[in-house]
Amino acid sequence: MEHIILVNQEDHEIWSKVKQYITTEDIYRVSSLRVQNSLWEVLLPQRSLKKKHHLGKWWPIVEGTLEIGTDYKTKIISRAKQEVGINVSESDLKEWKKIRILTPYNHFNQNFRLIQDIDIDDLKLDTEEVHEVRWWKKQDLLKSLESSPERFVGSLDRFI
Secondary structure (H helix, E strand, O other): OOEEEEEOOOOOOOEEEHHOOOOOOOOOEEEEHHHHHHHOOOEEEEOOOOOOOOOOOEOOOOEEEEEOOOOOHHHHHHHHHHHHHOOOHHHHEEEEEEEEEEOOEEEEEEEEEEOOOHHHHHHHOOOOOOOEEEOOOOOHHHHHHHHHHEEOOEEEHHHH
């Protein structure tokens, strides 16, 4: 069973809880990774159609909820390897911004950036997590977000 770290309003650890028992009153931690290449394109996955939340929607390349024994960096490094097969070291990561998200899931989200030219064909996708990935030019992504917002996770705009 996954024990999720619970935190207070200041993001200080206070407890843990089995993931399936997390409620909207519980505040937890999530790490996210934005990957871009030297052309400033953003790598986005389409979430697996098997996921409980946001199935089939496009969103930041890697994201994971922190369990006991992890911190923001170690979690995102392990998720990058697990979900899409990207090897990331701590020195590759650039801490970006931490945001508090209140709805629909109550959590702190620490965002990281990685600038790396990656060939999509070299990625090893975890089909339980990711349906497909593609590089998006910023202007194309912004147009798609405006014309078809339902195809994307609502918070995606904070990663552009």
